[in-house]
Amino acid sequence: MSGQETFISHLVELRDRLLRSIYAVLGIFTLLWFWPGLAEIYDLLALPMMRTLPEGTHMIATGVITPFLVPLKVGLMAAFMLALPYVLYQVWGFIAPGLYANEKRLALPLVFGSTLLFLAGVAYCYFVVFNLVFHFIIQFAPKSITPAPDIEAYLGFVLTMFAAFGITFEIPLIQVVLVRTGVLTVAKLKDIRPYVIVGAFVIAAIVTPPDVISQLLLAIPMCLLYECGILLAQVVARFTRKPAGTDDEAQDAGDDSVDPEQERLR
Numbered sequence: 001m002s003g004q005e006t007f008i009s010h011l012v013e014l015r016d017r018l019l020r021s022i023y024a025v026l027g028i029f030t031l032l033w034f035w036p037g038l039a040e041i042y043d044l045l046a047l048p049m050m051r052t053l054p055e056g057t058h059m060i061a062t063g064v065i066t067p068f069l070v071p072l073k074v075g076l077m078a079a080f081m082l083a084l085p086y087v088l089y090q091v092w093g094f095i096a097p098g099l100y101a102n103e104k105r106l107a108l109p110l111v112f113g114s115t116l117l118f119l120a121g122v123a124y125c126y127f128v129v130f131n132l133v134f135h136f137i138i139q140f141a142p143k144s145i146t147p148a149p150d151i152e153a154y155l156g157f158v159l160t161m162f163a164a165f166g167i168t169f170e171i172p173l174i175q176v177v178l179v180r181t182g183v184l185t186v187a188k189l190k191d192i193r194p195y196v197i198v199g200a201f202v203i204a205a206i207v208t209p210p211d212v213i214s215q216l217l218l219a220i221p222m223c224l225l226y227e228c229g230i231l232l233a234q235v236v237a238r239f240t241r242k243p244a245g246t247d248d249e250a251q252d253a254g255d256d257s258v259d260p261e262q263e264r265l266r
Contacts, residue, residue, distance in 0.1 A: 014094060017090040017091075021083070025083045026079070027083075032078060032079055038071035038074065038075040039071050041078050042070065045074055045158060048126065048130035049149060049154060052131075054146065058148065059149050059150070060148045060149070066151060070151045073155060088111050095107070117170050118169060119166070124165055124221070125161050125162055125164075126162075130161075133209065133214045161214075164218060168218060169225060171229055174229070175189060175232070176229065176233050180236055186234050186237055196226050200222035204222070
């Protein structure tokens with residue numbers, strides 16, 4: 001098979017796997033449309049905010065078609081997250097044939113480990129961060145103001161926070177990969193710890209809303225996850241390190257070996 005035919009076959013396979021992933025997301029989205037319903041999914045997403053609003057207060061929609069588009073976006077997001085294992089399976093099926101055996105052993109845990117860590121970050125944001133941050137913000141609202149957040153602005157805020165915390169929870173996995181591939185060492189990770197702590201607070205100040213609570217709730221987990229990453233990197237480095245002298249001994253044995261034919265001629 002020529003190089004051009006091989007390239008075209010890869011493109012065809014990529015197209016097929018993309019279509020399968022899209023069909024899976026759309027299939028789950030269709031199910032969510034009928035049960036439990038897109039409005040109910042948005043209500044679940046808005047629950048942390050609704051708990052903090054004064055009794056009888058509701059969120060508002062300032063756009064004409066916003067009440068339709070926002071639940072639609074939330075439904076697509078929920079469908080993608082539910083279909084993520086199947087999507088990752090399609091990604092794995094596409095890249096696996098081009099990997100060596102040792103790369104396959106590393107890639108598969110990375111794909112599913114990164115997914116679990118990202119979902120853990122989203123869950124931490126939803127169940128812990130939102131409740132504390134929204135209560136903190138509502139307490140500062142003057143009594144002359146009735147908070148009534150716009151649903152589209154709320155969705156944008158939620159997606160930004162989900163992305164920030166989901167990516168933050170990937171820190172230990174990134175450290176393990178850097179150590180496993182030899183880009184960094186465990187000693188280097190320990191040396192740059194002070195810079196990472198400062199960077200964590202800077203990133204938290206940029207990504208999160210301008211309140212102390214949300215910044216601390218992002219910066220402190222970043223620092224703790226970095227320490228966890230160092231411990232995991234030490235374990236990985238210990239179990240993947242080659243026995244000392246293995247290559248040298250093999251080379252010495254090869255140098256000292258005598259060809260039987262040369263020995264016979266002597």
